[in-house]
Amino acid sequence: MSNRTDEFFSRLRADQALPHGRKWAEQQGAIGAGIAESDFGTATFIKERLARAVQEDLLSYLPDNLAELASEACSELYRTRFGWTFPTSWVRATPDVLSALHIALEIFPQHTPVIIPSPWYSPFPGVCESMNREVVSVPMPNGFDLELLADSLRVPGSIVLLCNPHNPTGEVLDRETLTQLAELAERHDAYLFVDEIHAPLVYAGSTHIPFASISPEAAQRSITAISPSKGWNLPGLKAAHAIIPNDQLRGHWDRLDRHPVRSGSPLGAIGIASAYSDEGLAWLDELILRFDSNRKLLTAQLNESLPLAQYREPQATYLAWINFADYELDVSPAEFLLQRAGVATVPGGACGTQFAHHIRFNFATSPENIERAIAGAAAALTR
Ligand SMILES: Cc1ncc(COP(=O)(O)O)c(C=O)c1O
CATH class of the missing domain: 3.40.640.10 (Type I PLP-dependent aspartate aminotransferase-like (Major domain))
Known part of the structure; x- marks a missing residue:
């Protein structure tokens, strides 16, 4: 690859350590748990x-x-x-x-x-x-x-x-x-x-x-x-x-x-x-197992660290719909998590006006990121 090509591609990423995409670019510096993209990329053969x-x-x-x-x-x-x-x-x-x-x-x-x-x-x-x-x-x-x-x-x-x-x-x-x-x-x-x-x-x-x-x-x-x-x-x-x-x-x-x-x-x-x-389907089946393990990790983390959050484990996909109403926050939970815990999620209000107390959390990421996000949220809520 020519230097110009290297330079061209390096300019496409704000942070070389992070995956491409909108999820991480949306709120720079925050854990990207918003837009429905996965950090696991796609299959090599594809x-x-x-x-x-x-x-x-x-x-x-x-x-x-x-x-x-x-x-x-x-x-x-x-x-x-x-x-x-x-x-x-x-x-x-x-x-x-x-x-x-x-x-x-x-x-x-x-x-x-x-x-x-x-x-x-x-x-x-x-x-x-x-x-x-x-x-x-x-x-x-x-x-x-x-x-x-x-x-x-x-x-x-x-x-x-x-x-x-x-x-x-x-x-x-x-x-x-x-x-x-x-x-x-x-x-x-x-x-x-x-x-x-x-x-x-x-x-x-x-x-x-x-x-x-x-x-x-x-x-x-x-x-x-x-x-x-x-x-x-x-x-x-x-x-x-x-x-x-x-x-x-x-x-x-x-x-x-x-x-x-x-x-x-x-x-x-x-x-x-x-x-x-x-x-492609064999690759998908492996991926579902990884998502499933993240899903269980998130449930365990929420039970342990955010006991007032209401949450039903999803039967499909890598999105968690979490209700923070019982925390009685002054601002929306999405705003709170972004400002106080550095976690970017989708605000529930975007999914319907009745759902302002919810967030949509994307767990298609590493277990470490899930743990960091929930620990950060728990710490911010007890400050
Ligand atoms: C339910 C649903 N429909 C549609 C889309 C967007 O899909 P597309 O990019 O194919 O329009 C998404 C993306 O997250 C989605 O979750």
Whole structure:
């Protein structure tokens, strides 16, 4: 590498000792426990394939054969891991899950409200509002609640934004709940945008069941989005898929993305096909074990050092949703932890106004960082 190249890359990192990414760069000097990126990087073989793709000038627009390879990998992932079989003709490439949401919302008439259970993944309402959609927040402080959702489904044709497994709570919905949800949607003529981006990261003891696999009717009422961004830590590839079983909705999608301008890239398709391969899944299984051990460590640390924090261990993903209400802080816990303990988290208020006493803590980091963060928080709270 030339000196200029070395210099170029060294300028990309504020601190050479820290991983690339936004999580650590966001609040310099603080422990990065906010944005959903992982410090464990991605699989070496995926990096090798991406490097080779660059060497072989695979930097064109997305050719059909590569798009098909990625669609097949997506369909295989669902068949083998999640028990839902569908043809690749239902799969559409899209840069990321939020782009998929954007296109999906364009399909439905402007006046249809978007129902979002909260706490929510913080960008969801902003995407809807940027498209002049009415957002109906349905606070669910005790986990997913069908009765609360049913009360909000007043306008026929409403769109429900379902996140399963859930960010930030880590809840994984069981078959009975999904079946009742499908019946509810049928009764109220509701459609669902189902964000399954965290589905690859479910811990032993829980099972991810795709909403669309519940019944043919559920499939017809849903658009499902998935990507390797979280499981394989590849958000920068801008590579995701939407699965659209309903012919009419798919036709509409294709008319909106005719060129297609909002599809994927060759590097993205290679990332997807590699991540969802047997080798990629074996790597993922190892990673889940590391996350699981962090999850247990965090639970033990919270019990020991922050006994007033209310916390339910997540069933999936590396995000912990922690309630600090009983500490009766003068400022939000996210602000407190950043200023007094040097720990950067996502403020609960960003996930819904009712959740100002919460934080979302990302534990996809070293055990030492988890221990440092919790010890720092405990020390600040007793000062
Ligand atoms: C639930 C959920 N949806 C979507 C995203 C963003 O995904 P993408 O980068 O593919 O839009 C995230 C990222 O953290 C997420 O947690």
